[in-house]
Amino acid sequence: MQVLSTPPPRGGLVVIQPSRQRHCAGCRRGPLPMLVVEDGAPRCLGCADLGHLVFLPRGDTALTRRAREESPLSVVVVRFNRRRGRYERQGVLVEEAGLVRAEARCLADVEARRRRRVRDARRRAAQDARFAEAFAAEILRLFPGCPQDRAAAIAAHASVRGSGRVGRSAAGRALSEGAVVSAVAASVRHLDTSYDGLLMSGVPRREARRRIAAGVEAVLGGWGWEAGIGAAGR
Numbered sequence: 001m002q003v004l005s006t007p008p009p010r011g012g013l014v015v016i017q018p019s020r021q022r023h024c025a026g027c028r029r030g031p032l033p034m035l036v037v038e039d040g041a042p043r044c045l046g047c048a049d050l051g052h053l054v055f056l057p058r059g060d061t062a063l064t065r066r067a068r069e070e071s072p073l074s075v076v077v078v079r080f081n082r083r084r085g086r087y088e089r090q091g092v093l094v095e096e097a098g099l100v101r102a103e104a105r106c107l108a109d110v111e112a113r114r115r116r117r118v119r120d121a122r123r124r125a126a127q128d129a130r131f132a133e134a135f136a137a138e139i140l141r142l143f144p145g146c147p148q149d150r151a152a153a154i155a156a157h158a159s160v161r162g163s164g165r166v167g168r169s170a171a172g173r174a175l176s177e178g179a180v181v182s183a184v185a186a187s188v189r190h191l192d193t194s195y196d197g198l199l200m201s202g203v204p205r206r207e208a209r210r211r212i213a214a215g216v217e218a219v220l221g222g223w224g225w226e227a228g229i230g231a232a233g234r
Helices: 061-070 096-142 148-158 177-191 195-200 205-222
Strands: 014-017 036-038 041-043 053-057 074-081 086-095
Touching (some): 053 061, 053 074, 096 148, 177 205
Parallel strands (some): 014 074
Antiparallel strands (some): 036 041, 074 086
16 A cells, blocks of 8 residues: 655645655556545545546636535645645636536626626726817817817827826816916927927927927917916927
């Protein structure tokens, strides 16, 4: 009779994945991929009345938990780690019907999460659209001469979720005048002046802004903005 050199962990029924070749002390079959220790001797799963169970490897916590809930009989599978000097969990043995039910529950959860993500994405898109419309309306209120399509483009750019742009700041979400003016001035700076070209040619940012400040003021003034034009260009 073969005796295991290392005792299995205690506490409940445990199946071991042996690190060395073992043969069943009952039916003599082997080598055994898994075994149960009875009276210090290895037994195959068939001799231990566990041959009807299926192995579920570790890794999917939700599936493992549900498989154990759905299976009247479940057994922890361990393997001895010689480097660490301890047994470590490898998975569980469960009844096949229980595993099928557990998989169905998990698939239902996956589908439910997918539907929830779709709903959340639609809700966020609707919120973003309403916010962009409100931002554009505020642009047109402050800059009545700004073309409507340009106001819409500025609002859409400034309010992209997760962009870190002024429209997503606390002031931007509150539609504060300063945030709206900053968004419009930034658009004018990049699209209606030589600012980007100056940066590409190596002009420092502060100097580039100084050079195009008058151009920004001219565009904003043409759109009807009168208060604090100088601050908008810097």
